[in-house]
């Protein structure tokens with residue numbers, strides 16, 4: 159089976175022009191088929207505050223009311239997605255920007271209201287929600303899909319969906335056609351034992367270690383859903399999952415020692 163790299167880039171790199179340029183240059187020069195998924199939660203919050211929209215998160219997920227949905231559609235689907243695509247074109251990578259609504263690539267459903275009403279936040283049900291044929295066709299044409307963290311409900315509404323989750327569900331669905339490697343890139347060198355020490359990278363995390371890291375509070379905040387998504391991908395056929403520094407993407411993709419390797 160052909161190899162496919164699915165790479166997610168987080169919001170703390172997207173708002174730093176020098177680091178973003180370096181990452182996109184490395185991404186553009188990777189060999190073989192690849193898909194980029196970008197976040198941008200931090201940028202949406204900053205722009206929202208300028209417009210008088212206060213960001214609200216519960217368990218790392220944004221509460222997305224109608225006004226916030228308009229904001230994230232503009233920021234993720236417009237500003238960030240199109241800037242990244244234009245940047246990749248300048249680097250001779252034939253990128254195409256997508257939300258999950260485009261070519262019905264990712265169908266989701268509005269999160270059920272239990273204790274919290276997340277509003278227009280979308281959950282992706284399973285592999286059948288991903289249009290594998292369209293993505294395969296694009297990759298076969300040498301096009302690099304670039305996903306914004308937006309899906310749709312099939313009934314006319316866009317839904318805000320966490321970018322780590324989008325990367326994980328794409329990886330899982332495409333694992334039937336490709337040998338998929340999923341890489342989460344962010345601003346730290348990997349999952350750290352000590353958040354203040356960049357050299358304390360944990361080389362490998364399995365489920366048992368993850369439980370221990372959660373219980374001791376070593377991993378917290380956005381790292382918990384990221385690791386949950388990583389394990390979900392591995393249990394559903396994704397070949398490898400790694401978490402590391404956007405500046406070390408070449409080494410990670412080449413199977414080097416950079417970052418944290420996630421194993422079952």
Ligand SMILES: Nc1ncnc2c1ncn2[C@@H]1O[C@H](COP(=O)(O)OP(=O)(O)O)[C@@H](O)[C@H]1O
Pocket residue numbers: 167168169170171197322343344345346348349350351352353376377378379380381384
């Ligand atoms: N042990 C840890 N090692 C590294 N980062 C951690 C750890 N525990 C919590 N974090 C937090 O997780 C964040 C990464 O997750 P997230 O907020 O989803 O960011 P992004 O979307 O940029 O990837 C880091 O910026 C850091 O603040």
Ligand SMILES: CC(=O)N[C@@H](CCC(=O)OP(=O)(O)O)C(=O)O
Pocket residue numbers: 167168169170196197198199200202218219220230279280307318319320321322
């Ligand atoms: C529902 C939900 O929480 N969506 C996320 C999507 C953006 C994202 O995931 O951005 P990062 O990867 O930069 O954190 C949000 O609006 O923050």
